[in-house]
Amino acid sequence: MLSVPLEVNLSKRNHSGNKPDSPLMENSTSQSQKQTFLSHGSSSTTSKIKLYSHYRSSCAWRVRIALNLKEFRRLSPLGFIPVLVDGDFVICDSYAILLYLEEKYPQIPLLPVNLKKKAYNLQVANIVSSSIQPLQMIGLLKSIEEKVGLEEKLSFARHHITKGFNALEILLQKISGKYATGDQVYMADIFLAPQISNAVVRFNIDMSMYPNLKRINEAYLEVPAFQEALPERQPDAVTLDVTS
Structure with missing residues (x-):
């Protein structure tokens, strides 16, 4: 598994940005998955969460966008990706991950109040x-x-x-x-x-x-946030025939 350390500091940026699926088994784990580490929190306390991903997986792609928007960067029982590791808490399924991020890190919401x-x-x-x-x-x-x-x-x-x-x-x-x-x-x-x-x-x-x-x-x-989540910008990106 490729492990790629990435760290960013929490900063203010709005949703407007003013400051494709895997050719492999779309949701299954593989050697070309990656671990993505992004820091979050205040200057006094910083923890790290890990994202197990594949660069072409649309499910992982969703989660990368959410992590970028929110400005912080035991595995899946089914062997699927993405998997998010936050301390000793592990969760898989992109929808569940997004709702978890929404609740735990509400500063930049993924769902409107209306x-x-x-x-x-x-x-x-x-x-x-x-x-x-x-x-x-x-x-x-x-x-x-x-x-x-x-x-x-x-x-x-x-x-x-x-x-x-x-x-x-x-x-x-x-x-x-x-x-x-x-x-x-x-x-x-x-x-x-x-x-x-x-x-x-x-x-x-x-x-x-x-x-x-x-x-x-x-x-x-x-x-x-969308630009940074593009498959071709991921550390595990390779050139593959996406029609196969």
């Missing part, structure tokens, strides 16, 4: 994490390819991505601002950014069919 906006963020996150991303996991697609062939595998993944994107596009027409649910980055954005990127890179989805998603995704590229 109840309706909060519900919209959770709705977007659930569409991605339940109706799109699990149906493009490498293990599932490999099984489909072995049974019915490459074209059927790609058709299956593209069908579920476009179905989810159609739903998201309709939803975002009502609620989006500069970002998914307004002019601040929230949890919906953390789920959307990796999913959109993977849809384009791995499955050649034409984003011109989804103008709101396309516009919002372009805005993410200007936010430092």
Whole structure:
């Protein structure tokens, strides 16, 4: 396992930034995972949390964005990533990790106070994490390819991505601002950014069919927290054929 020490100091930065899935088994552990260490806390007390990750995993990608936004950088029983280690506490599953970070480090919130906006963020996150991303996991697609062939595998993944994107596009027409649910980055954005990127890179989805998603995704590229979480900027990043 590659261990990469990274440390940053807690500082003030807002959500606007003013200061693709793994070609391996998407959620499984591998030698190219990394440990990411980021410091958090006050000047008098500093602890470290560890993120076990893979640079192309969209689930780990979500958590990297959240850690960057919040400005601090016994393993998974299923052998899945990402895994967050905070002292003697270990938690896996990106959704659970994000909610844990939200509760423990509330200074820069991932969910808005407004109840309706909060519900919209959770709705977007659930569409991605339940109706799109699990149906493009490498293990599932490999099984489909072995049974019915490459074209059927790609058709299956593209069908579920476009179905989810159609739903998201309709939803975002009502609620989006500069970002998914307004002019601040929230949890919906953390789920959307990796999913959109993977849809384009791995499955050649034409984003011109989804103008709101396309516009919002372009805005993410200007936010430092999103830039720093990009797969190609991770210490374990390698050049691989993402279509395989």
